[in-house]
Amino acid sequence: MIQYERYLDVEIDEENSMLLLNAFGSMIREREKGVSGYYNLPDDSIHLLKEVENYIINEDGIYQSAENIVLIGIGGSSLGTKAVNSMLKHKYKNIKNLLFLENPDPLSISKIFSQIKKENSIFVVISKSGGTIETTSIFKTVIAHFDIDLNTAENKRVLIVTDDGSPLCKFADFHGIKVFVIPQNVGGRFSVLSAVGVVPLKLVGFDVESILRGAKSIMDKFFDSKIESIGLKALFYAQKKYPVNVLFSYADCLEDFTKWFVQLWAESLGKIDKEGKHTGLTPIGHIGSVDQHSFLQLIMQGVRDKTVTFIKVEDFENDLIVPSISLKNIEKVDYINSHSFNELINAECDATKESLIAENIPVDSITLDIISEENIGEMIMYFELLTSYTGLLLGINTYDQPGVENGKKILVKKFGGDK
């Protein structure tokens, strides 16, 4: 269960009501016409679970001896999966280790290479286009380093997640490597509930079905017009009075989720709008309980251009307590004795939120009762719906990313490639 509280004031006059209604109608059409396929993932991805289960049964020997699931992918192909893994892994025993070959940083790649063996690993190569230079380069290096013979049964250690018909897909077909398909109309940053996230997360051993169920539940409610708060929040953002949007998470395990949010928000909403104007909202992710010692100063006394969204976990399901002891000369802090860290971190969240509200800084909060698969699915879908809604109100294309192409072209040219 997740509770949403909103302290962002937005006036609902006739004009705003129409804006909201129109944007909501557009979302219904986006879903029906498949402008973006992410709306269908909670239903459509169920069949992937069966597909992964079949792989697990068919390749029982490889699967049982695999200690590591090694994800080769970057950006949208890895961030969502990393976020879910970071949030959930402490709740499971006997799951597989999820490792990421993401950044083409030679030190990071070498370090992962030294931690794994071919015999205890399954490699999941993820690239929507099937030609991402970082991913294909790392994949080739894995093949050479671990001496993987793709023309033998060893290729069962490799799984490919990509668009149907992509170069990587054709490569897999040639070698008889198992492919999981990403729907054409699901972009990288909206893809965590597609094969991009479902395949590696299921292989690790997570209850992915519950994640999908959580996502479906909020989406159904949203399209049944039972959740007003997403539209109101989107409208507040779309007014662009507060163009910098800070996510303050009060749990270390949410750090990768804040990174996932940052790429979703930045890449979706940073666009040239219909009138040719540069527009967009700037997301920033922080661990609130740490960064309220520093970044908070900027929020309080800096330019008033920021909103803050607090994410809090009501029950960490952990009973670590500050012991009831007194240290000579620092008795002043004894007021915290016998309280749990769970209480402390959440009281910090509340105190910081109150101090911002007292200064009229727009905030809202998202409170998870516990860290659970359903809640994670819901949070993912919540932010995706919020992004779509805000994009429509801003009058931009939420789903493309023309701005990152020129750099890629320059890169290819540097290496004499012909793309």
Add this chain to the structure above:
Amino acid sequence: MIQYERYLDVEIDEENSMLLLNAFGSMIREREKGVSGYYNLPDDSIHLLKEVENYIINEDGIYQSAENIVLIGIGGSSLGTKAVNSMLKHKYKNIKNLLFLENPDPLSISKIFSQIKKENSIFVVISKSGGTIETTSIFKTVIAHFDIDLNTAENKRVLIVTDDGSPLCKFADFHGIKVFVIPQNVGGRFSVLSAVGVVPLKLVGFDVESILRGAKSIMDKFFDSKIESIGLKALFYAQKKYPVNVLFSYADCLEDFTKWFVQLWAESLGKIDKEGKHTGLTPIGHIGSVDQHSFLQLIMQGVRDKTVTFIKVEDFENDLIVPSISLKNIEKVDYINSHSFNELINAECDATKESLIAENIPVDSITLDIISEENIGEMIMYFELLTSYTGLLLGINTYDQPGVENGKKILVKKFGGDK
């Protein structure tokens, strides 16, 4: 050796020249009058090395059997040390493991507890004020959990880093625990070259002397008026045309450094200025090679309010190469064959930089020839000097943080404390 390139255009007319000269004069006075003590740390901290060495010699048994240095501290008391550790640790063999008890997140604390034993750990408790609630709470929990008897020689496993005369300092004196003093006029975010960073980093086994030497070298050059670029860059920022400042680091090991920069910049410059106006610059840290797949879109097509600073490592001292193999149907990416990942990641940095320059987005770049102690010391001091210079040009107090106090008061009240 570090190379600085600047593509941020700033006009140097008479007025600007005067502004620069005045601010530079103010920095000289800040240093002489001890407005902030960080200017003196490269010299003053040398004696700490000897102090730590004495501890190592005196407590030889404890030190030799210690596998872990456990830092208990939050925000300015840990971020800088974490940044240095992350950048350097891959270059050393046989150093101790540095662990952080920072965030009062019960899951994180419990996890570290399960990884260490009292017998193989030295605990370094760091709090400038000596009463930081997160730090004292975690410290108490450590004492109880590991059953540390502070009235026996076991207290040699505990080291305290704090201001002279603070509650924590008095506590240490009472039990005969070794204290390393933080100069009163060195604030948390400027403290990494004081005992705050020097003590834990030296205990881990790093060559801290070279870090201090690197810091001293750039500071001496700066005050000898041999580095114009810092002032010019500060002036560009202080014009506030581009209030969002992005750091794009092209190496995973720099991620914690970007976090250190973010807190330094945000907390120092987010202030109410002399005229009572909310001012400040908003820093954002990213790993460029990953986030150029997402955040770059916002920089390119979003509101043009951002500068981008690229940090690049010329030589990773690692020869991992993309093998010269061709994968069926993805031969198109073979242009990268036989190139090193070192080349790839740096070419990405250059390509992205060029694509931003082509769009007239203000950028600059910092290129480390290698990751070395001297370069790290220089980078730390570079950003600290830049922050001081920018703060003076903005007409604010760079060294205080009044905006974080109210939240702390509310927190104490929630627990019935009397602060």
